[in-house]
Amino acid sequence: MTAAPAGPLDGATRARPDGWLPNPLTIDPAAAERQAYVLLTRHHPGEPGPVRCITARYRTAVFTLGTPPHRILKHHADEAGYLSEVLAYELLHGEHVLPELHRSCDTSRTLLVDYLEQSVQLTAANAFDELIRAVAVIHTASLRWQTEVAEAMARWGAGNLLDSPPPEWVTRADNWRLLLRLVNDAHGSNHVPLGHLDLKPEHVRRRIDGQLALVDAETLRPDITGLPDLITLAYIARELGQSSPRSVRHAYLHHVRELGAQWNDADLIRALTAFAAATGLRSLHGAHE
Template sequence: MISGPAGPLAGAARERPQGWLPNPLSTDPATAERQARVILARHHGGPLGPVRCLTARYRSAVFILGDSPRRVLKRHADKASYLGEALAYELLADAYVLPHLYRACDTSQTLLVDYLDQPVALTATDAFDELLRAVAVIHTASARWHPTVAQAMARWQVGSTVNASPPGWITRPGDWRRLLRLVSEAQGPEHVPLGHLDLKPDHVRRRDDRRVALIDAETLRPDITGLPDLITLAHIARSQGCPSPRWVRLAYLRHVRDLGAQWNEQSLIGALTAFAAATGLRSLHGVHE
């Protein structure tokens, strides 16, 4: 899990070393737009109208396409981030929690997806509950995968990893194994712990079918568990004063149980505290209280 030192997962995150990305993208919007037009012509069948750069960062760039934007082009400099986002679209194709994917190009490390321009105000409890439901759908997705997908992801099943060596960024292996045992007991040994979403209020939008969707899935991983997402959601709730972190935990528990998981309050709180102990997380932001 790699991020900056601050934010909801401070302590559990690690800063990237200087120079970790050998071929960063241009941060000049005009240059980024020119490069995007070339990529669209070569790899996506044409420019689809005017191209406007929304963000130009060294890691990734985002462009909206058309006079009345209907498509987004997402470009990655980091191959792992591109593959992670492409994998997310493949693994969650039937969950309807992401924008629609039209095309992915490995050569240019780009994705062409629906443009979702309807933000969701998370200050309303009903909207926050919809977001929790969408996150719970992602966390339990492996229980509904086609057998072909499940077989391809079998190496990530929690039953296979509970006794394996923990990731290098884990500071207390015993607590990490305790966490995985609790996850396995609650969701089954064949569960793939899909999670580590880039959850921010601005990343929550509505699809045309009115379902809540997340517009950034590049951080998704099949080996972290969904607990960092629940902690982040509690942080978001606490920072805006509504709903309470305890309400977030109980609503999440209701949704994952409705989707087949066997968590209860005691086991979920135990898993949250085990995650914090294993990773050095500085705060659970009240979600365990």
């Protein structure tokens, strides 16, 4: 579990050392655009331009295609990041919580997805509750998977994870096992604990069909549980002055129960506390209060 050591998950995340990525992308937007034209020609022919770079970072580059924009081209330098994002689209297909994926290419580590122009003001009426529900949909997605998807992901079931060594970034294995037992009790042993969404207000968009969606899913993993996302929601709510962290937890409980989970408030609080103890998280931002 890696990210900058700041923000809602401070202490639970670990910064990567300099030089961890052997072939970083250019951070020059003009150079990135030239590379994007080459990638389109070689791997996604027929996509109309023009190409405009909106993000050029050493790990990922993001471009709009067309005027007005209609597609996003995302280029990954890191294979793990690319595979995580492709996996997210596969696991959440039909849930309407991500943009539509049109094409991906393993050779170039690129994805083509719908461009979602409409941002969401999370302080607007019901918007934050929509976000909480979208997160709850992701956390309970494995309940609705087709048989072939469920079978392919069975190794990541909560019951199996209980019998496996904890991830290397976990500092207290006993608390991690307690967390997994609580998740197992709430969701069932076949539940795959999807979590670690890159939740930020700027990543929240509205699809053409009106559904709220998240535009960046490269951090999603099938072994972390949804607890860090609930903690991040509490952090964002407090930052926006939108609602209390306790209200966020209660809204989350309402939505996951509707979607088939069996959490109760006391066990969810125990799970949040266990996650913090297991990972070194410095603050739950009131999510447990």
